[in-house]
Amino acid sequence: MPYLWEIPMGTRPGMLVPAQIYALEEMIDAILNDNSIEQLIHVSMLPGIMKAAMVMPDVHQGYGFPIGGIAAMRWPDGVISPGGIGYDINCGVRLLRSQLHEKQISAQLEELSVELYKEVPSGIGKGGQLTLDREQLTQVLKKGALWAVENGYGDRKDLQNIESGGVLDFADPQYVSEHAFQRGFAQLGTIGAGNHFVEVDRVEEIYDEETARVFQLQKGQIVILIHTGSRGLGHQVATDYIRIMQTAMSRYGLKSPDRELACVPFDSKEGQEYYKAMCAAANFAWCNREVITWEIRKAWNKVFGENGGKLDLLYDVAHNIAKIEEHHIDSKIQKVIVHRKGATRAFGPGNKEIPAHFLQTGQPVLIPGSMGTNSYVLAGTRGSEDLTFGSCCHGAGRRLSRTAAKKQVEAVQLKKKLQDQGIHIQSGSFRGLAEEAPIAYKDVDLVVETVQQAGIAKKVAKLRPLAVIKG
């Protein structure tokens, strides 16, 4: 079955590389239904882009650049574009592995959801359990997840199971605006709203026994999935630098086909300042997911006490970020600025950037489904390094806009329907529920099937939701 479609370079004036769409044929109609392929063609025109502009099967329209998009620019003179990273800098996913089986928690599942909802603050604009002062937030921006560990809100063992160790050293808080600081002081340890969640899952199916053994996953086991990012702080960094680049780009002789797709050369003053601020926001997000993990462990211990065992971190991935990486291009190793917007790094066996204990299997790749549908644990492959700059999909991918979803979905009925399927929903907003209804998303099973067939990731386990905590 075909899974890769290419729009040749000459199709439109200004294209510097071909545009590639990874999707099974039955997904194509939905993909052509919004503006995402037009946006992909715009990306193929960005100065310094290498090989191809790519989208994953979960692609949908985003701000300037499609969500589910990947673009690698020549280092150091190719462009960096905040639209290619997204407003939620280092939005990402982490998976905590419990030592309990579903039958050991089923009687207390509702109690657990309530405790998780109490312990992990959620909702738009909501503050958290900690309020940082300026010096503390500056340290969070520099140190990422390590700050949580050093201050009693994390576990040192977690650090080796976070992409990039949970910190980007290029971060420099002096390029994060006062406004962004103000939005960040009270938001550490909060999940936010939209599609962000904490989810209790059961391991439903194992596809690859050997990899599952290394990942320490088995059928029936309870795991917890966390999906959130850098909250208002990262959003403000993106807003600030999109505005700066919109006026700066003409000074570098750059013209964009879309005002939303602002960019500047990576090695320019504005490019360097944005990158340092982006790394700081990414560090905030990794610290945020570490503090949320601490909150979840508190709730877990409260409910299960001594019988609860430990919640270990399998892995933490970023899916809205730019990374400086080396890749094989035109049969030589070249340094590139890889933009992943709604795309997950999926490095394969033997890659030196992943933890040693995953060297034989490839890194864990975490793919959340929509609310009430399955999620997946995949493993990265060498195929992704050959084809997609070591990247794959990030989730189900929106099919309907938030507005369209609200028109079609009645939240009270939706909640009841999910309850009937055995899924507890703990949410502060009915409107948010309607926007995140499964009908608003593509079929995650098809998304995962595509990346598996394309050889850019392989299936390890399927997860089924039992309880969802969201804003």
Added chain:
DNA sequence: ATGTCC
């Protein structure tokens, strides 16, 4: 995604 418009 987001104090969903300074």
